[in-house]
Amino acid sequence: MSSSNQELPSCQREWKASSASSIAGTGDDAVTVISYNILAAIHIKPRGYPFCPTGFRETLERHPQLMVELRHHDDADIVCLQEVETDYYHQTLLPELQKLGYHGVHHQKALGIREGVATFYRSERFRIEKQETGHFKDWIAEKLVGEQIDADLREAIKSRAEYETPILLTSFTCLKTGRPLTVANVHLVWQTHIVPDLNTLQAALALQRLDEFSTQDGPCIMCGDFNHQPVMPGYQLIRDGCLDNESRMHLRKFPLFSGADAKHGKESCLVDILPKWFCHSFKHFKSSYAEIQGEEPPFTCFTDNYGPQWIDAYTKHNRLDGFLEESEESSDPPTPRHFPLKVMDSSLNGSIAPPCHIQTLDYIWYTAEKLHCLGVEEVVKKEAIAPFWACPNQVFPSDHLLMKAKFAFRGL
Template identity: 25%
Template structure:
């Protein structure tokens, strides 16, 4: 059995042997990135950081001193093997010298966030161990016209996080056979989760799979101490988890809250117990107890859609309910003469570029004839000969939501105003069909031959499900949303992953936002108006390969089978 100092020596040798390789890989990636027209790498202490967390470096001063120290110990292969046999007093002194060098440089730079591929050499060395880096948006790639004015602005961060409810973990243990038992323990995961939230300090926090008893007993008390105000909505049915939306009361004031239940017993399609939360906030900048400035309303929507890969029709209906409610909130702001920015977060259980994602980001989806499994694309079920296909109407009119993802009353008001503007009546197909039930049509002509079961029946409007509006083959919305993440890691093009378990990894979690557009002149305000949010940066995601190199998810760094999503935005403020 090797002696303890031999074990330490082996660890040091492995560390120093891997370091030159990491520098070589960093150089290769930076040269490869320079030859392509891609976003520039993020910078940390004037040192480029590579994609996916595969290689990040220490500060420049640490690198220079580490190189200098390693060069002193270089030699031939024989000399190296001789040094590896038994640590000499000189080698032990050099090891301590290296630790002292690193500790010295770290103390000088303790105020900055330093990321590292390697774990700390000693527990006293203040390195922040993380595999993810902060990526700034390349403004030159999306440069807009220069604004003719400069207004006060406010930066804020948003985190979306599926934290893996313990009940669901216990019910699906086959998905976590790769994990050591200790990293699956809720107490251990909860402490890591709170540490992660405290580290990044998001101003808005959208959580999914929040178990009710854990929320009330552990999460809410801790988040309250951090300065958050929280809204929680448990799933309907027997499941004990739900969604929670939290915000810093020092940055936002609450205008309204709406909680949504997607289970509708009167609608056969909507028989699943998923929920959502919509919070309308007002950004504020405080000077003591006085409001110094405030911003336009910010609508924050948080949801967790159905998982079942075969039921894309249910997911679309749940999403339509969410979008319709968001539309109502935004219209209420518009009616007061205010523009409302929007952030939509959550676990949508759909991968990028599939129809559900397309509906959110493009605002339109032609669904007629699509296989239900294809809507989310989580699993390829094309081998099934008799898969369910979508057809018109996608959901019944009794749901009260149109194919434009608006509440029926709102749609009727829009149609009425449009009719008044055009000066013409709207004689739609549905309008003509309703004539079957007018009093004249319900009177049986006297000379009509009586045929039992055919001509002796009076039309009954209540027995026929008549839509309030014609449901087309296309569903749409007008919210103009864009994803924070591009779903491909820069440099190599590897897919980003937001969730991973024993069956594989994929992207199903998103932060969508209303993107900033070119400023327009507002005659009523007598000033230029900026609408939308400016994306400043985001916390990088990882590839599936990198996550498996960390023993998958959850692990002793990331406490859930999902990664947190984090983005920084900027919005315009008006003086109060």
């Protein structure tokens, strides 16, 4: 790992080692994995992320900051990224990472959304054996063919599943140990306040397909942006293998609406219609951060999509110093793009209500019976972000934070 950028806020992170490090060793056999949602610019609305200065909003503008982080973590063997724009991947990111010794695979989202997931691997360390790409909406449509359910209900389920979310599966052979390793790079549906049942089902289907795709009895890692917090059913299902009563009851609050339901005056829920779909067969699937730290990070996403409190405070701050003209005060809600940038200091940021979206949404899961987790890199402290209010900004290139874990094969 490079030390030249250690003083940058985005690189001020501590390594948290496991006691297993002394058992499994930390030498050449260790495998280091990164997962990072890098924020596709196509999702930045004109008035979104108002705290993000002009010049740091487009993907190519944030690319140098991203590369600072990836070069700092140059010990990574596998890098799983989400929200990687298709043109950016082919024209910029892949060529640059190839210079650092990586090969890559990209899978675009469905429904014409020109971003997706990308998995990079060090060619001197791993040989790719096979890959599989998919979209959860298509998998659900395929699985429904074998289900004996009402046609209206079938269409309601397909409508509920009509999101662009992707998954990329890659199977590798470790060139140092000869061991297989299968990696799933996922980006699950984000509207868990509307479709938590679909988010949970996608998590289950991802693990089912990972189990089918992986080399028999080989170790597996699943990482990405899961878009659910540790208290949500999707997380509980991944951890435990099936839904508990609390999760099941929660998901029943989000019924489908089909013609058959309207006709019979009832409500149908995914979790009751397709109960066998909400499970997976991995027996010891663990979260690397929870295993090492005893709990998940306090946040992996630190942002405020529209930041009304920030806009108000920023406007007053700049008006006092003569940065706002009277004509601008009556225009559209101000952002840094309406007048010269004057970043507020951390003490002023601290006087505003905290950003709205401080959540834990990203994870690196692994098969604990096949892999030791040797350690994880703690996320940056809130104090490192405070001077910039939230992410992205001129230092942090995404609204999410980089996740990093190190593993060793068991039985070597």
